[in-house]
Amino acid sequence: MRTHLTAALALLGIVTFTHAAVTDAMIEGEPKTGAEVLSWGLGTQGQRYSPLKQVNTSNVAKLSPVWAFSFGGEKQRGQESQPVIHQGRMFVTASYSRLFALDAATGKKLWKYEHRLPEGIMPCCDVVNRGAALYDNLVIFSTLDAQLIALDQATGDVVWKEKIDDYQAGYSNTSAPIIAQGLVLTGVSGGEFGVVGRVEARNAKTGQLVWVRPTVEGHMGKVFDKDGNAKDNGISGTTGKTWPGDLYKTGGAATWLGGTYDPKTGLAYFGTGNPAPWNSHLRKGDNLFSCSTVAIDVKTGQIKWHYQNTPNDGWDFDGVNEFVTYDAGNGKRLGGKADRNGFFYVIDAHTGKLENAFPFVKKITWATGVDLKTGRPNFVPENRPGDPTAGDGKKGSTVFSAPSFLGGKNQQPMAYSPDTKLFYVPANEWGMEIWNEPIAYKKGAAYLGAGFTIKTINDDHIGALRAMDPKTGKIVWEVKNGAPLWGGVMTTAGNLVFWGTPEGYLKAADARTGKVVWEFQTGSGVVAPPVTWLQNGEQYVAVVSGWGGAVPLWGGDVAKKVNYLEQGGMVWVFKLGDRPAARSTVPGVQTAQAR
Ligand code: CA
Numbered sequence: 384m385r386t387h388l389t390a391a392l393a394l395l396g397i398v399t400f401t402h403a404a405v406t407d408a409m410i411e412g413e414p415k416t417g418a419e420v421l422s423w424g425l426g427t428q429g430q431r432y433s434p435l436k437q438v439n440t441s442n443v444a445k446l447s448p449v450w451a452f453s454f455g456g457e458k459q460r461g462q463e464s465q466p467v468i469h470q471g472r473m474f475v476t477a478s479y480s481r482l483f484a485l486d487a488a489t490g491k492k493l494w495k496y497e498h499r500l501p502e503g504i505m506p507c508c509d510v511v512n513r514g515a516a517l518y519d520n521l522v523i524f525s526t527l528d529a530q531l532i533a534l535d536q537a538t539g540d541v542v543w544k545e546k547i548d549d550y551q552a553g554y555s556n557t558s559a560p561i562i563a564q565g566l567v568l569t570g571v572s573g574g575e576f577g578v579v580g581r582v583e584a585r586n587a588k589t590g591q592l593v594w595v596r597p598t599v600e601g602h603m604g605k606v607f608d609k610d611g612n613a614k615d616n617g618i619s620g621t622t623g624k625t626w627p628g629d630l631y632k633t634g635g636a637a638t639w640l641g642g643t644y645d646p647k648t649g650l651a652y653f654g655t656g657n658p659a660p661w662n663s664h665l666r667k668g669d670n671l672f673s674c675s676t677v678a679i680d681v682k683t684g685q686i687k688w689h690y691q692n693t694p695n696d697g698w699d700f701d702g703v704n705e706f707v708t709y710d711a712g713n714g715k716r717l718g719g720k721a722d723r724n725g726f727f728y729v730i731d732a733h734t735g736k737l738e739n740a741f742p743f744v745k746k747i748t749w750a751t752g753v754d755l756k757t758g759r760p761n762f763v764p765e766n767r768p769g770d771p772t773a774g775d776g777k778k779g780s781t782v783f784s785a786p787s788f789l790g791g792k793n794q795q796p797m798a799y800s801p802d803t804k805l806f807y808v809p810a811n812e813w814g815m816e817i818w819n820e821p822i823a824y825k826k827g828a829a830y831l832g833a834g835f836t837i838k839t840i841n842d843d844h845i846g847a848l849r850a851m852d853p854k855t856g857k858i859v860w861e862v863k864n865g866a867p868l869w870g871g872v873m874t875t876a877g878n879l880v881f882w883g884t885p886e887g888y889l890k891a892a893d894a895r896t897g898k899v900v901w902e903f904q905t906g907s908g909v910v911a912p913p914v915t916w917l918q919n920g921e922q923y924v925a926v927v928s929g930w931g932g933a934v935p936l937w938g939g940d941v942a943k944k945v946n947y948l949e950q951g952g953m954v955w956v957f958k959l960g961d962r963p964a965a966r967s968t969v970p971g972v973q974t975a976q977a978r
Contacts (some may be wrong), residue, residue, distance in 0.1 A: 405469060405517045410562050411646045417876075418917045420468040423514045423559035424796065425914065429643040429707045431798035431873045433915045437922035438959060439877030440893050443901045446924065447960045450490030454481065454929070454952035458510075461931020462952050463794060465514040465559065465871065465912045467522070468925075472536060475927060475954055476512040476559075480526040484539060488918050490956065494539035498526045505827065506555045507575045508933035513641070513794070513911075514559035516567060518587040523567055525556035531569060533590060543590035547571060547583065551827050554578050558641030563651055563681045566593055570638025574656035574701065577633035577830035580672075582642065582653050582679055594684030598655045599634035600625050600671040604684055616684055625669040633824045635659030636673040640703035640794055647716060648732050650678040650687055652706035654720070662819040662832030663697030664770035664779070670695055674702035676720060676728075678735060688735030692722045694759065697767045698749055698817065699788035699833075700724040705796050707806070708732045711853075719853050721797055721808045723790030726753055726760075729853045741856030743808050743849060744791040746840055748784050768817045768833065778818055778834075785814035787837045789867070789933060789941075796871040796912055798880065803894050805850045805859055807880050809868035813845055813941060814838045837939035845941060848872065848882055850897060860897030862890075866945045869932050871912025881924065883909020885934070885948055889926050889955065907951025924957045 405421060413419065414426035417433040425431050438446060454462070460478040467474050473487040480498035485491065504527045515524040521533040521542055528550040533543045547569065548554035553576020560569045567587040571578060580598035585591060595605045600620035605613045626634060635658050642653035658666060658673035674693035677686055692702040700723045708718040716732040725747040729739035740753035749767070750760035769780030791810055798807045815835045822832030839845060846864030851857070870883035878894045885908035891901040908930025915924045929951040935942050 403470070404519045407562070407565055417915070420466065420914045420916050421517050422467070423465055423516065423561060423641065424643060424705070425873065427561050427563060427644040429705045429796065430709065431796060431871065431912065432800050433873065433875045435875055435915055435917065435922045436877040438875070438879065438924065440879060440900055442959060443877070443879060443891050445959045445961065446901055446957045448903070449923065449956045449958050451956065452483070452485055452490045452492070452954045454478070454483065459929060459950035459952045461509040461511045461910055462927045462929030463511040463513050463911050463932055464927050466914055466925055466927065466954065467515055467517050468914070468916045469517050469536070471918070473925070473954070474515050474517070474522045474536070476515055476524050477952060478510045478512065478929070478931070480512060482515060482522065482524055482534065484536070485954070487923070496534055496539050498532065500526070500528055501550065504528050504550050504555060505553050505576060506557065506572070509931050509936060511557050511932060513557060516560040516562050518562050518567065521587070523560050523587065525558065525560060525569055527555050527557070529554040529556050529571065531560065531567070531585070531590065545585065545590040548578070552576065552578065553827055558639060561642060561644055562587055563644040566681065568642055568644065568651055570641050570653055572637050572639035574635035574637035574639065574659055575829055575831060576827065577635060577659040577824050578637055579632070579634060580636035580638050580655050582638055582651065584681065584684060596679055596684050596686065598636045598638055598653065598672045598677055599631050601631040606684055619686060620671050625671045627667055630666050633659055633830065634670065634673065638703065640705065643705055643707060644681065645708040645716070645732060648708070649681055650732070651681050652718065653677050653679065654703035654706065656701035656703050657696050657699045660822045660830045660832040661697070661699055662822055663695050663767065664772070664819060665832065666695070668695060674700055676702065676706045676730070690728070690730055690735050690737065690758065692726070692728065693724050698784050700790070704792055707797065707799050709799050709801065717853070719799060719806050721792045721806070721810070723786065723792060724749070725786045725791035727808070727851060727853070727856070739853065739856060743851055744786055744810050744812055746785040746812060746814065748814070768819045771819050771821055776821065778820055781816050781818040783814055784817055785840060786811070787813045787815035788817070788835060789813065789837060789937065793869065793933065795869050795910070798872040798874040800874040800894055802876060802878070805852055805894070807872045807874055808849045808851050809870065809872055809882060810847050810849050811845050811867045812840050812847065813867065814840055815939070835939070837937065837941050839940055839944065846884070848880070862892060862897055862899060866948070867934055867941060869910040869934060873913045873915065875915060881913040883911065883913065883926055883928070885910065885930055885945060887928065889913060903957070905953065905955050907953065908948050921958050926955055928953045928955055
């Protein structure tokens with residue numbers, strides 16, 4: 384009750400908060416008020432929808448910068464972080480496992496935590512971090528050496544610190560933790576090194592393990608008592624069923640993008656990455672629970688259901704993409720997922736039953752579609768990269784595949800609007816040449832058994848922000864982008880969709896028509912999702928800018944095409960005002976200056 388009252392008063396700008404601890408009720412109420420940003424996803428469901436509408440299509444042209452903050456140092460690199468904001472403080476993570484606390488009204492630095500990283504960390508895809516979780520008086524984030532750190536929100540002092548796993552075996556962590564029922568839920572990164580994917584639940588106040596659920600079939604789950612003693616909690620699936628021999632012991636299925644949680648179902652939804660190694664001929668079978676959505680009962684740590692997007696994956700189609708639940712009317716709770724493999728899936732959030740599946744990119748070579756009866760893809764066998772043992776033993780036949788392994792969508796999260804009932808998907812159109820090679824597991828070494836080159840498909844664009852109707856599977860509108868889209872999306876009750884581009888723009892479009900109505904040049908590429916909140920009764924918008932991530936490292940021909948983009952590391956914050964803004968490059972787009 385108090386939460387609702389203070390939130391309501393804050394909406395009116397009447398009270399400034401005394402610093403109150405973040406509770407489960409506040410986190411579960413976040414999507415309704417939109418006053419603060421407490422979770423990755425603007426609510427643990429991950430809809431990235433804000434009910435705020437002070438900023439809307441009629442006045443967004445006046446959206447102007449309020450402050451900006453530099454992460455400084457020589458550590459620019461990719462910045463994929465979503466800030467969280469509570470009681471006038473912004474907590475934002477940066478490359479190389481850093482976290483800054485800033486005054487959300489002025490940008491003044493309050494404190495900084497710089498994690499001391501060891502030599503020899505093995506992040507596959509840049510030294511990124513995607514954000515922190517808030518609980519009680521803590522701000523909790525994960526590090527590149529696979530630790531979980533809880534800091535005091537007021538001081539930045541370490542309250543607890545837990546090791547998730549051994550970085551020398553290839554484990555790392557880049558995702559934002561989420562809070563569910565007083566637990567902090569995290570996954571692991573390291574699918575390219577043959578780690579074993581899993582989801583961990585800890586007491587968010589103490590860091591103590593509560594349960595661990597492996598996402599590779601055949602591994603034992605655990606629960607822990609108050610003294611930290613482990614007890615078996617059932618094997619995930621059945622040992623030996625979908626994996627040959629001992630390969631499940633290094634099976635990948637890394638949960639590297641974290642998860643979402645729906646209080647209405649009590650389930651946490653984690654996407655899982657590729658089975659290891661990439662060479663699919665070495666592991667005949669479906670290789671559960673790789674390339675899947677796994678729904679875990681938060682109370683028990685048991686898998687309630689799973690849906691596998693790409694059985695026996697041969698293309699590195701990590702199924703890590705966020706599962707975003709929504710009300711579909713008639714009491715139906717569905718979830719949407721735009722998978723790296725190019726298909727968009729609509730699934731019953733309670734049961735895992737597939738309701739709909741359709742492409743959200745225009746070229747898909749590995750399958751002709753998804754069979755809605757069986758839930759399985761209709762593979763195109765000749766478009767699977769070949770078995771090296773069928774030829775000279777050194778290299779299998781090369782195939783062209785679309786999407787590329789960087790995906791129809793990668794880490795950049797989509798948004799869902801309950802107003803328009805559309806998903807806003809940051810999609811990419813690209814392909815790859817891919818082939819298989821022999822490989823054996825070696826601790827701490829890349830475990831692929833494949834080679835690849837990323838290729839463009841179209842001359843004029845790779846990225847496309849697409850409004851997708853989950854009922855019909857139709858693209859309602861799209862805004863094309865030259866470089867691949869790598870930042871997340873946000874939509875608001877102001878009928879707006881916000882997203883960033885590697886070219887440096889934060890953009891806003893009309894949520895119903897896709898007409899771009901505002902843009903701002905941030906000075907480096909945007910590869911992070913925007914947020915919005917109320918600051919002293921005014922609606923603010925923020926985004927982190929700083930080009931990097933997987934594209935410059937692994938992007939082949941695309942990396943060359945975009946190698947003119949400069950790195951950075953800034954938070955930009957906006958509100959309505961008459962400060963000057965640079966003239967837009969979009970014909971017909973108003974800016975503060977143009978007015
Ligand atoms: Ca992967």
